[in-house]
Amino acid sequence: MTTLPTFADVQAAARRLEGIAIRTPLLENARVNAKLGGRLFIKAECLQRTGSFKIRGAYNFLASMSEADRKKGAVGWSSGNHAQGLAEAGRLLGVKTTIVMPADAPALKVANTRASGAEVVLYDRVKESREEIGQGIAKKTGATIVPPYDHVWILTGQGTAGLELAEQAKALGVTLDAVAAPCSGGGLSTGTALGVKGIMPNATVHAGEPAGFDDLARSLASGQKEKNAKLSGSICDALLAPEPGDVTFPLAQKVLGPGLVVTDEEVLDAMEVAFREFKIVVEPGGAVALAAALTGKLPVKGRNVAVICSGGNVDHATFIRALSRAKTA
Amino acid sequence: MTTLPTFADVQAAARRLEGIAIRTPLLENARVNAKLGGRLFIKAECLQRTGSFKIRGAYNFLASMSEADRKKGAVGWSSGNHAQGLAEAGRLLGVKTTIVMPADAPALKVANTRASGAEVVLYDRVKESREEIGQGIAKKTGATIVPPYDHVWILTGQGTAGLELAEQAKALGVTLDAVAAPCSGGGLSTGTALGVKGIMPNATVHAGEPAGFDDLARSLASGQKEKNAKLSGSICDALLAPEPGDVTFPLAQKVLGPGLVVTDEEVLDAMEVAFREFKIVVEPGGAVALAAALTGKLPVKGRNVAVICSGGNVDHATFIRALSRAKTA
Numbered sequence: 299m300t301t302l303p304t305f306a307d308v309q310a311a312a313r314r315l316e317g318i319a320i321r322t323p324l325l326e327n328a329r330v331n332a333k334l335g336g337r338l339f340i341k342a343e344c345l346q347r348t349g350s351f352k353i354r355g356a357y358n359f360l361a362s363m364s365e366a367d368r369k370k371g372a373v374g375w376s377s378g379n380h381a382q383g384l385a386e387a388g389r390l391l392g393v394k395t396t397i398v399m400p401a402d403a404p405a406l407k408v409a410n411t412r413a414s415g416a417e418v419v420l421y422d423r424v425k426e427s428r429e430e431i432g433q434g435i436a437k438k439t440g441a442t443i444v445p446p447y448d449h450v451w452i453l454t455g456q457g458t459a460g461l462e463l464a465e466q467a468k469a470l471g472v473t474l475d476a477v478a479a480p481c482s483g484g485g486l487s488t489g490t491a492l493g494v495k496g497i498m499p500n501a502t503v504h505a506g507e508p509a510g511f512d513d514l515a516r517s518l519a520s521g522q523k524e525k526n527a528k529l530s531g532s533i534c535d536a537l538l539a540p541e542p543g544d545v546t547f548p549l550a551q552k553v554l555g556p557g558l559v560v561t562d563e564e565v566l567d568a569m570e571v572a573f574r575e576f577k578i579v580v581e582p583g584g585a586v587a588l589a590a591a592l593t594g595k596l597p598v599k600g601r602n603v604a605v606i607c608s609g610g611n612v613d614h615a616t617f618i619r620a621l622s623r624a625k626t627a
Numbered sequence: 628m629t630t631l632p633t634f635a636d637v638q639a640a641a642r643r644l645e646g647i648a649i650r651t652p653l654l655e656n657a658r659v660n661a662k663l664g665g666r667l668f669i670k671a672e673c674l675q676r677t678g679s680f681k682i683r684g685a686y687n688f689l690a691s692m693s694e695a696d697r698k699k700g701a702v703g704w705s706s707g708n709h710a711q712g713l714a715e716a717g718r719l720l721g722v723k724t725t726i727v728m729p730a731d732a733p734a735l736k737v738a739n740t741r742a743s744g745a746e747v748v749l750y751d752r753v754k755e756s757r758e759e760i761g762q763g764i765a766k767k768t769g770a771t772i773v774p775p776y777d778h779v780w781i782l783t784g785q786g787t788a789g790l791e792l793a794e795q796a797k798a799l800g801v802t803l804d805a806v807a808a809p810c811s812g813g814g815l816s817t818g819t820a821l822g823v824k825g826i827m828p829n830a831t832v833h834a835g836e837p838a839g840f841d842d843l844a845r846s847l848a849s850g851q852k853e854k855n856a857k858l859s860g861s862i863c864d865a866l867l868a869p870e871p872g873d874v875t876f877p878l879a880q881k882v883l884g885p886g887l888v889v890t891d892e893e894v895l896d897a898m899e900v901a902f903r904e905f906k907i908v909v910e911p912g913g914a915v916a917l918a919a920a921l922t923g924k925l926p927v928k929g930r931n932v933a934v935i936c937s938g939g940n941v942d943h944a945t946f947i948r949a950l951s952r953a954k955t956a
Contacts, residue, residue: 323652325674328715329742342674344906345654386657413658573946577673577908577939610906614950617902621943 302549303450305496308457308489311358315458318390319354320346322459324466324604327575336598337472338591341463342578344610348414350536350584351459351608352383352446355485358455359444360384360391368393370440375428377403378536379609380446385416396435398428404613447485448543457489463604464497474501475601478558478587480608481505481514483539484546490606491553502555504596506586506605508532508562513541514550515557523547533562533616536583536609558590565589569620572607581612631878632779634825637786637818640687644787647719648683649675651788653795653933656904665927666801667920670792671907673939677743679865679913680788680937681712681775684814687784688773689713689720697722699769704757706732707865708938709775714745725764727757733942776814777872786818792933793826803830804930807887807916809937810834810843812868813875819935820882831884833925835915835934837861837891842870843879844886852876862891862945865912865938887919894918898949901936910941 325340343351360372371394374384381397388395397411401420412418421431436443445452460477467474477494481487487505494501505514511532516524525541532538542550560568565582568589572580580588587605590596596603654669672680689701700723703713710726717724726740730749741747750760765772774781789806796803806823810816816834823830834843840861845853854870861867871879889897894911897918901909909917916934919925925932 320652320654323649323674325649328676328718329739332742345652345671347657349906389657410658413661573908574943577678579902579906579908614903614953618947618950621947624943 302552303454303492305492307450307454308461308493308496311354311454312458312461314358314361315354315455318357319458321462322346324463325576325578330571330575334591334598336601336603338598339463339467339604340576340578340588341459341604341606343459343606343608344578344580344584348379348382348386349609349611350379350383351456351486351606352379353386354458355452355455356380356384356444357387357390359449359451360387360393362451363442367442370442371395372444373398373432373435373441374444374446375399375432376446378407379611381407381411382414382611384444385411385414389415396441398432400428447483447539448545450545453485453489453546453549454492455489456486457493459486459606460490460493461496463606464494467602467604468497472602474498474604476502476504476596477604478504478506478590478596479606480537480583480586481507482537482583483543484514484550486606486608488546488549488553495553503553504555504558505550506558506560506590508534508537508565508586509559511538512557512559513539515559517542517547518550518554518557533565534583534586536581537586558587558595560586560589560593560595564593566620566623568592569617570624573621574624578607579610579612579617580607581609582616584609631881632783632821634821636779636783637790637822637825640783641787641790643687643690644683644784647686648787650791651675653792654905654907659900659904663920663927665930665932667927668792668796668933669905669907669917670788670933670935672788672935672937673907673909673913677708677711677715678938678940679708679712680785680815680935681708682715683787684781684784685709685713685773686716686719688778688780689716689722691780692771696771699771700724701773702727702761702764702770703773703775704728704761705775707736708940710736710740711743711940713773714740714743718744725770727761729757776812776868777874779874782814782818782875782878783821784818785815786822788815788935789819789822790825792935793823796931796933797826801931803827803933805831805833805925806933807833807835807919807925808935809866809912809915810836811866811912812872813843813879815935815937817875817878817882824882832882833884833887834879835887835889835919837863837866837894837915838888840867841886841888842868844888846871846876847879847883847886862894863912863915865910866915887916887924889915889918889922889924893922895949895952897921898946899953902950903953907936908939908941908946909936910938911945913938
């Protein structure tokens with residue numbers, strides 16, 4: 299792809315996802331609005347099939363493949379939401395999927411991926427490379443590699459979340475001033491920008507990242523791809539991509555406003571607010587954009603702002619940790 | 628009222644609630660379905676304004692009052708969801724509300740009720756009667772008493788949740804075999820039966836109750852109003868009405884199937900499943916119908932079943948208790 303994807307590509311993805319992706323609700327809370335002095339909307343993608351937005355991109359990818367390629371299957375690597383999204387998309391479309399997962403991945407995530415009918419290949423995080431294993435499978439079987447974010451079919455699929463939220467806001471008579479989405483490699487945030495701006499061209503769209511893993515925010519500021527110093531160490535396990543993608547970064551430069559960076563503590567506080575006021579379960583990585591709005595890093599005062607809560611696949615212990623921080627419990 | 632309310636009354640309530648009540652999503656989970664051998668849908672009323680379905684009935688009540696009566700205000704008593712629903716309905720319609728709440732009610736619930744603009748009158752649970760206080764206020768000010776369930780305007784308002792869920796199932800091409808809703812005084816369950824049966828006449832509709840507080844189940848079985856032996860002692864704090872209502876019981880006899888009774892332990896397990904698989908926050912009383920489906924008391928195998936999760940106003944400690952029971956955490 300030398301040309302950047304457009305709003306029309308997101309609309310085409312939305313047609314493919316019709317009846318497949320749940321039209322997740324746009325939630326609002328009078329008390330939170332009063333506190334922030336504006337209107338804050340949450341697009342609750344934690345309620346999406348497989349517990350995160352990832353099914354949107356994965357399904358759009360598989361549905362866009364040729365029938366001949368689909369027969370040869372698809373392969374991906376992920377220890378988290380992309381694995382479950384890809385496996386479930388394969389089940390829905392009758393495409394055999396193979397997912398390369400770390401041998402020390404949580405048993406529940408492995409079981410959930412298998413429950414969708416995917417073949418799970420376990421690898422040793424220390425001694426082996428998941429990319430090499432995945433590429434080996436692709437070479438041997440002819441399966442197509444489905445990347446987690448750096449592909450136009452993925453990002454335009456994710457962008458349907460942004461398209462929907464703008465449509466839902468419009469149905470309420472609301473013109474959004476700003477939208478924010480969690481960001482790892484930039485698929486959701488850039489796709490969301492395409493989807494939102496096609497309906498509300500004046501809205502700014504921002505990517506939220508955890509402190510220490512703000513490669514996109516720094517890359518947007520410097521004008522070139524910047525890497526994170528570390529590969530792990532944030533509670534936001536879904537947002538640890540080392541650098542912006544080759545497909546997503548040029549698009550991000552065109553469609554995204556300045557990045558938003560939040561701490562793990564701010565993320566835990568946002569998870570608690572999501573529990574207490576919005577009654578939804580949000581995983582740490584899914585709560586970064588909400589955290590930016592609640593802390594004022596993304597100003598809500600006097601404005602209409604929407605944030606995507608992108609997933610709810612959080613383990614019990616981490617959720618209890620968030621609830622235990624409550625000031626009002 | 629000597630004639631029983633009908634489907635048309637629920638439809639009229641739905642028109643009043645248009646743009647006011649959130650059209651909460653109907654959620655489904657592939658793994659849960661596979662485990663139960665059928666299709667289970669959750670109507671997520673915990674995502675409703677004020678965190679429970681109660682705004683539906685309260686708003687419908689206030690909107691049905693004459694303008695002259697509305698100017699004189701409304702009064703109600705509740706320590707929980709009805710208080711918040713009535714207060715917020717009053718705010719939305721510009722009706723002054725007074726809520727009589729126990730002095731030992733959780734500070735957060737009192738604050739939330741006040742945040743909607745209601746005047747809160749605190750009383751001593753041991754020495755005073757909230758009914759007497761509320762009736763005194765009504766007498767002095769001309770305010771209308773808004774009961775929590777035993778009124779046709781309330782139950783037909785609550786019934787819009789059932790109407791919506793049947794419409795949502797129909798849009799998915801699904802004909803429901805059975806529907807269940809949590810039950811305290813019977814407003815939600817009887818209203819839901821009217822709403823569901825207007826669209827899917829062959830569906831059976833059931834009220835879920837906590838063990839020891841199964842007055843409606845016993846009343847339906849015996850054919851006369853039965854009382855509960857205790858007034859407290861279940862984790863389901865929202866479902867402790869002492870006996871079926873004078874308005875709701877005759878209707879329940881006509882429209883409800885046999886009652887479903889679940890233990891507090893089964894309720895806590897259902898809350899954990901709602902967290903883990905559906906990513907929603909459900910309070911104990913809101914989870915009884917889900918618990919009935921998950922335990923097989925309401926059979927799902929080979930059928931299409933919907934349950935209402937009616938509220939999410941649960942304190943942090945109780946939610947942590949539910950999560951801590953997880954077998955898969």
